[in-house]
Amino acid sequence: MSDADETADGTAGSEDEPSEADAAEDPTESFSPAGQRHSLREMTDTEPEWDFKERDVLILRELARDPQLSARELTDVLEAEHGIDVSHVTVSKSIRNMRDANVFREAILPNEAYFSFSLFEFQFNPEHFEDGWRDAMEHIREDKSTLFYFLCDGAYQWRAVMMFPDGEAESKWIHEFYKEHGKVINNLRNHALTNVLKFGTDPELFENITDGQQ
Incomplete structure (x- = not known):
């Protein structure tokens, strides 16, 4: 060609x-x-x-x-x-x-050897959601520890991949977040990501990038 x-x-x-x-x-x-x-x-x-x-x-x-x-x-x-x-x-x-x-x-993403990665899942409290959701959302989005923040279906509609230098920093973050926005959140689940097995885009994926333009 x-x-x-x-x-x-x-x-x-x-x-x-x-x-x-x-x-x-x-x-x-x-x-x-x-x-x-x-x-x-x-x-x-x-x-x-x-x-x-x-x-x-x-x-x-x-x-x-x-x-x-x-x-x-x-x-x-x-x-x-x-x-x-x-x-x-x-x-x-x-x-x-x-x-x-x-x-x-x-x-720019640091090597996982320098930070611990965790998946955070936030479940809303409908009673106080309307008054405090925006402040809570911006808190998570703007926080230096947030790598990837997204919305999804299900009971836990806010989810984020977070990075912390150690477990103590992660626990402190959760404590401070509950102090500021606890009324908005009914529950917060955090899962330690123990091994990164793949992170990246395969070159072959781009072969289909124009399908929507056909």
Whole structure:
């Protein structure tokens, strides 16, 4: 396959080949250039609008396989393994545009050896929920120990993966949370995550990312 149609097949963010002057925007070729950053806290408020080209999907697959690839290295992979001849400036700009459009998320996660991870499940107290739910929700969302916070079905509708330096810090967090928001919460269950067996996105998953656009 080739990428000859990349200029004629422009998409929202997959633009024409930029000039080498554009490389000044990304002198280190990293995938975290200065500019507006999208917090993971926005993930329920923003929905990506992106018309995928085949090149975009391949870029995501290769980054999922090795997130540390530079734009130049990724350009070499695209040409050697997928027959795509494109400049590293275009690759860097495509990644930047996909990030800005919320096509993918970035986060720095410490190794599990440095923290203990726990799954917290919060069950509401209907009697006091209306008056205090927002403060409790923001407390969990903004807390430094919260890694992943989400809503789900069932009796325990708020759940979060939390990180603590040790068990004492975790117990103290629960104690302080109950002191501030105990009326809102009928019960809090916490489960220690003893082993992380897998964490990451398989490159093959991106083969189906355009299914919703068919």
